[in-house]
Amino acid sequence: MEQFKGTRFKRSDWGELRWILPFVLPAFALIALVILYPFGLAMYYSLTDYNLMRPLSRSFVGLGNYLEILRSGYFWDSLWKTTYFTLLSVGLEFVLGLWAAVFLNKKFRGRGFLRALIILPWALPTVVNGMMWQWIFDANYGALNGLLSQLGFIKHYVIWLGEPFMALNSVIVADVWKNFSFIALLLLAGLQTIPAELYEAATMDGASGWRRFWKVTFPLLKPSILVALVLRTIEAFKVFDIIYMMTKGGPADGTQVLSFYIYRESFQFLHLGFGAALSFMVSVGILILAVVYIKGLYTEVEY
Amino acid sequence: MKNQSRQGKMWLLSGVVLIFMFTAFGLLAAGAFAAEKTTITVLSSDDFAAFRKAAIPDFEKANPDIKVNLISVGYDQLHDKIVTALAGGATGFDVIDVDEIWTAEFVEAGFLADVTDRVTAEMKKGIVPAGMNILTYQNRFWGLPMFVDTKFFYYNNDLLAKAGFKTPPQTWAEFVEQSKKLQEKKLVKYATIWGWGQHEGLICDVVSIFPAFGGRFIEPNGKFVVNNPDNVRALQFMVDLLYKYKAADPASITADDRSMLNSFIAGDVAFGLNWSFAWGIIDDPSQSKVAGKVRLALMPGEKKKSASGAGSMGLGIASGSRRKDAAWKFIAFLAERQQQKNQAINYGALPIWQSLYTDPEVQKKHPALAEMSSQLKYAVSRPRLTWYSEFSRVLQLEVHNALTQNKSPKQALDDAQKEIERLAKKYGNK
Numbered sequence: 001m002e003q004f005k006g007t008r009f010k011r012s013d014w015g016e017l018r019w020i021l022p023f024v025l026p027a028f029a030l031i032a033l034v035i036l037y038p039f040g041l042a043m044y045y046s047l048t049d050y051n052l053m054r055p056l057s058r059s060f061v062g063l064g065n066y067l068e069i070l071r072s073g074y075f076w077d078s079l080w081k082t083t084y085f086t087l088l089s090v091g092l093e094f095v096l097g098l099w100a101a102v103f104l105n106k107k108f109r110g111r112g113f114l115r116a117l118i119i120l121p122w123a124l125p126t127v128v129n130g131m132m133w134q135w136i137f138d139a140n141y142g143a144l145n146g147l148l149s150q151l152g153f154i155k156h157y158v159i160w161l162g163e164p165f166m167a168l169n170s171v172i173v174a175d176v177w178k179n180f181s182f183i184a185l186l187l188l189a190g191l192q193t194i195p196a197e198l199y200e201a202a203t204m205d206g207a208s209g210w211r212r213f214w215k216v217t218f219p220l221l222k223p224s225i226l227v228a229l230v231l232r233t234i235e236a237f238k239v240f241d242i243i244y245m246m247t248k249g250g251p252a253d254g255t256q257v258l259s260f261y262i263y264r265e266s267f268q269f270l271h272l273g274f275g276a277a278l279s280f281m282v283s284v285g286i287l288i289l290a291v292v293y294i295k296g297l298y299t300e301v302e303y
Numbered sequence: 304m305k306n307q308s309r310q311g312k313m314w315l316l317s318g319v320v321l322i323f324m325f326t327a328f329g330l331l332a333a334g335a336f337a338a339e340k341t342t343i344t345v346l347s348s349d350d351f352a353a354f355r356k357a358a359i360p361d362f363e364k365a366n367p368d369i370k371v372n373l374i375s376v377g378y379d380q381l382h383d384k385i386v387t388a389l390a391g392g393a394t395g396f397d398v399i400d401v402d403e404i405w406t407a408e409f410v411e412a413g414f415l416a417d418v419t420d421r422v423t424a425e426m427k428k429g430i431v432p433a434g435m436n437i438l439t440y441q442n443r444f445w446g447l448p449m450f451v452d453t454k455f456f457y458y459n460n461d462l463l464a465k466a467g468f469k470t471p472p473q474t475w476a477e478f479v480e481q482s483k484k485l486q487e488k489k490l491v492k493y494a495t496i497w498g499w500g501q502h503e504g505l506i507c508d509v510v511s512i513f514p515a516f517g518g519r520f521i522e523p524n525g526k527f528v529v530n531n532p533d534n535v536r537a538l539q540f541m542v543d544l545l546y547k548y549k550a551a552d553p554a555s556i557t558a559d560d561r562s563m564l565n566s567f568i569a570g571d572v573a574f575g576l577n578w579s580f581a582w583g584i585i586d587d588p589s590q591s592k593v594a595g596k597v598r599l600a601l602m603p604g605e606k607k608k609s610a611s612g613a614g615s616m617g618l619g620i621a622s623g624s625r626r627k628d629a630a631w632k633f634i635a636f637l638a639e640r641q642q643q644k645n646q647a648i649n650y651g652a653l654p655i656w657q658s659l660y661t662d663p664e665v666q667k668k669h670p671a672l673a674e675m676s677s678q679l680k681y682a683v684s685r686p687r688l689t690w691y692s693e694f695s696r697v698l699q700l701e702v703h704n705a706l707t708q709n710k711s712p713k714q715a716l717d718d719a720q721k722e723i724e725r726l727a728k729k730y731g732n733k
Binding site: 052053054055138139140157159161162163164247248249250251252253254264267268269270 | 689
């Protein structure tokens with residue numbers, strides 16, 4: 001934008017604009033129609049008691065929905081579960097992803113093959129991933145119980161998805177398996193932009209491998225890390241599909257994360273007003289997370 | 304000069320594009336008018352979708368001006384699919400599949416068209432009341448039942464004989480006794496598996512077990528009694544089956560009526576609750592290891608002789624449909640005696656016509672008509688509330704809290720009672 005500052009709109013620009021506008025306007029109208037309009041409408045709904053079951057008796061309730069959310073036990077319970085899910089899954093994905101990226105950045109035979117392989121979990125649709133892990137975790141016929149009992153680690157089959165806290169952790173495992181590869185890919189791309197001379201210079205100065213990683217790799221990788229963490233945190237915070245496939249929020253609400261709670265309120269009970277208010281609460285949560293990341297991690301990189 | 308010719312070209316291009324678009328739209332519109340056929344779209348559950356699909360060619364032959372487009376989804380997706388499709392009076396679907404627990408909700412939301420004037424005197428007289436009731440609300444008719452159904456008690460007679468039992472359990476206490484014996488003799492690892500994941504199927508089993516112990520949810524005067532002592536005793540029994548008697552596969556907590564059926568047809572368990580559609584699968588040697596060994600008995604009782612959760616479904620017309628006449632023709636066609644007979648004989652469903660229960664051909668060819676129809680007397684409906692989804696959600700959660708031993712049965716049902724009373728107040732006890 002900088003270079004446009006100060007240039008006045010000239011009469012001769014109109015000729016150009018006359019041709020540009022008709023091409024831009026449809027796209028703009030489309031965006032307004034599919035993003036701005038629903039956004040405004042949802043914000044309005046969040047201030048009403050709109051219930052599809054009684055569509056005619058819609059009335060304005062102000063901040064009533066938001067107050068009810070703050071008083072609702074379901075909300076705090078699912079907020080806690082979502083936070084736990086997000087922290088643990090993104091944390092594990094980051095550690096595994098960073099390790100895989102550093103490993104795949106080294107030169108060795110078969111590296112190309114492994115690099116291609118690591119895309120696989122990420123390329124799998126989440127729904128398919130959810131179904132696959134549901135089968136792996138199946139108490140009677142699942143591969144995990146079969147493996148663990150054959151290796152002698154467990155005597156009785158474990159009902160992985162049958163105990164609330166265990167089920168939440170099991171879903172996290174499935175999510176980590178799929179998404180660590182996404183972080184690995186992003187970080188691998190970041191690693192490849194770091195000039196080799198920097199390592200040579202560091203080695204020359206006598207820096208150990210660990211020190212090279214902390215003093216060279218990590219600071220220069222920060223932008224990639226930032227992008228990876230922001231994207232994954234936002235995704236994890238609004239996780240829905242893998243829960244829907246694997247546990248449907250059960251057992252005993254053990255995996256009822258925020259998105260699933262919103263889905264229940266909006267589409268099972270048809271409380272559109274309440275559901276809209278919940279969605280805005282989640283959006284605010286995500287916004288706060290994003291700001292924290294950017295403030296904490298964003299630094300200009302200079303070589 | 305150069306600039307002018309560029310502008311000219313642009314105008315020409317725009318003109319060509321416009322002409323092309325108008326032609327395309329014109330052709331499309333002409334095509335729509337040329338087709339005289341009315342196409343109706345039916346949204347059906349997967350259960351018995353095979354029968355409905357097979358009936359379409361016959362219907363289209365009898366009604367050459369109507370074309371039927373049937374879309375089927377799994378039961379678990381059906382409610383959400385209907386709600387999202389019909390919200391705001393959309394006209395995408397003409398006929399929708401309605402579970403008996405949704406009637407009140409859908410009518411209040413304005414999703415269903417009133418068909419009271421279309422229902423014939425013959426239908427009112429000939430269709431069994433248990434069926435006709437499911438789509439009746441506020442003394443008006445909102446569709447026709449397609450089959451009558453409840454949960455049934457299936458048992459593996461082969462395993463029972465090996466354990467030395469000549470008859471299936473008649474009470475839940477006997478059920479535990481037989482289960483223990485079956486497990487002691489190592490005939491099965493667990494005597495039964497239930498579909499007790501946190502979903503609607505759990506409530507269908509709850510209304511099969513709670514009433515047998517004398518329990519109920521609503522008093523005749525409309526007061527909720529979710530935590531009455533009989534219900535607590537029944538829930539304690541369910542918990543004990545898992546942890547004290549260890550007579551049920553612990554995986555029950557994650558199962559639904561489809562996955563429990565997989566264990567049953569593999570011969571891994573001796574007892575199981577399921578709907579009538581299960582019979583077609585259990586008795587099919589290409590799918591089931593236990594075909595020919597399984598029988599159907601009256602659901603065990605305790606205080607009461609027997610009880611089983613009702614789950615009939617029917618078809619109604621979407622209120623936004625512009626093809627209501629054609630839609631009704633299709634519904635009425637599937638409800639006809641001949642079609643119902645076919646559905647009973649070839650797909651194992653219980654027919655809606657009283658007369659078909661005594662029809663010699665149906666009696667001869669339906670595998671379990673006598674057993675099934677004697678269970679119908681003990682069918683228990685889930686509460687009819689416009690806010691049933693929320694009622695069920697609370698009950699599912701609290702029953703699950705007991706089944707996963709998060710709470711004692713008493714505590715769980717006390718909490719359910721409190722939350723349900725709050726909801727009832729919010730919705731004006733409707």
